[in-house]
Amino acid sequence: MARIEPMESVGEMSPIPKWILVKAHEFWNRQDYKHDKKIPMQQIKESLLLTKESDRLPNALVIELLQKADANEDGYLDYDEYMKFAETASSHSKGRDTFSRAAMTMIPRNERTVNKRTYFQNYSCCPPPFFMVLATFVEIGVFVYYMVDMAKPMLAAGPAPIYSPLIFNPERRYECWRYLSYALIHSGYMHLINNLVVQFILGIILEVVHGWWRIGIIYLSGVLFGSLAQSISDPTSYLAGASAGVFSVEYAHLGNILMNWSQMEFRWIQLVIIIVLSCSDVGFAIWDIYFNGNKTKTGHAAHLGGAIAGMTVGTYILRNFEKKKWERYCWWTSLVIYLILISIGIILSIALPVPEYFPENDNATIGQARIDYFSNVA
Known part of the structure; x- marks a missing residue:
């Protein structure tokens, strides 16, 4: 039998978008190696759950196949x-599928259940990721306040x-x-924009997968340790900006990869x-x-x-989807290292x-410090 061509069954006026049509036919032709236009359901599920085949399909189609396939119940x-x-x-839009695929890269393959896939597919940012959105709006609000002030x-x-x-x-x-609040102050709009863009891109996906409170702890831990490190290494410098928290979220991805490497x-x-x-x-x-020369x-x-x-x-607090003995040692080691530092x-x-x-x-009151500043710049 011949392989099925993309427009053979659905016709030239197919309501299916071309990008889904192509991916759907590619998957079918790889599975239907007997070319008899039917595939055992067990084979379909194993391919979708245990191999990379699901990566080539829209997430919405994978969900449909895992939940509702075999309507006539003949296997x-x-x-x-x-x-x-x-x-x-x-x-479902291609943009939504892109978001779902990006989110699932944070999850080991053997944990990509129908429930998780459905959650990402239907995720509408309502409610939005709590911590990253809150941090972003607070930092913008503080910046605008001091720009006016x-x-x-x-x-x-x-x-x-x-x-x-x-x-x-x-x-x-x-x-x-x-030691924490300095993250809300930014020196110029480029400083603010750079931090917001990076923390939003890297933080949102991680928060959707691992939860707002985990990302909040990682972010604030970075802010705290960043200010301590800067204060000790350069004791006369002011410090402003969320960069330490952003770096903490960025490098938490390394902890996520380490603890879930095999999957x-x-x-x-x-x-x-x-x-x-x-x-x-x-x-x-x-x-x-x-x-x-101009540092x-x-x-x-x-x-x-x-x-x-x-x-x-990140190694300590992010979800470890498949716990192994060596990972427990890594988990405790990371916690002890951070607490010691x-x-x-x-x-x-x-x-x-x-x-x-x-x-x-400087023991002057906060109000006096403000008065002195404006007196000096007047």
Whole structure:
């Protein structure tokens, strides 16, 4: 028998979009190796659940096949039944299928159940991913507030409202909330946009799969460790921006790959992307510190602290879909490493045994600090 051609059964006026039609026929021809226009349902399910065949089909079609195939209950899926499911799946947009596919790259293949596939397929951002969306809007709101409060245009690279009670001020380290709240302040609109774009792209998918509270802990852990690292390495510098939290979310992807390596799709591609990003980050830091004649104000230590937090906390807290003995050791090791590092950072920030290493405390009230700032710039 001849193989089925894309337009043979459905005709030239098929309501099925061409991109689904092509993928559907390719899958059918690979499964129907006897060319008798029917395939055992067991074969269909095994192909979709255990192999890469499902990666080539729209997620909506995979769901239809796993849930409703074999309408006449004879144990086989015939071609006409199959094309009806393809037509039903065609009501879903290609953009939605792209989102579903991206989300499922965060999940091992053996965990891609019908329920998870259906959740991603029907996901409408209502309610939206809680933490990443909340962080984004709060950071935008704070930026707009200080742009109005300073009564001057906020340029691409500043100025930063150094009088703000949120920014990390090295002379007010005793106000411990600043070790976290500095992430809400940004020095210029390019600083804000860069952080928001990266955290939204990398954080949303991870949050949809692993839950808002896990991503929240990873993000805040990076922000905290980033400020401690920057304060200890450069004790006289102000610190603003969510970059440490963004780096933490970025490198949490490495923890996700590590803990679910054997089942992850495109694991090598994801690993290579993270390595390339890491090399770029390290390369820029080395160039900026040692070779750039006009050094930027980038907090490289904060970035490093965020990355370390992301790798360790991410390995510990992200969902491990298939627990193995060595992964338990890795899990505990990551937790212990982070706790040790964060403890050292806190102790050194409180009692570093180097006289006059940190600047003297500024004990003026927050209101007075604001008045002094505007007096100096007037």
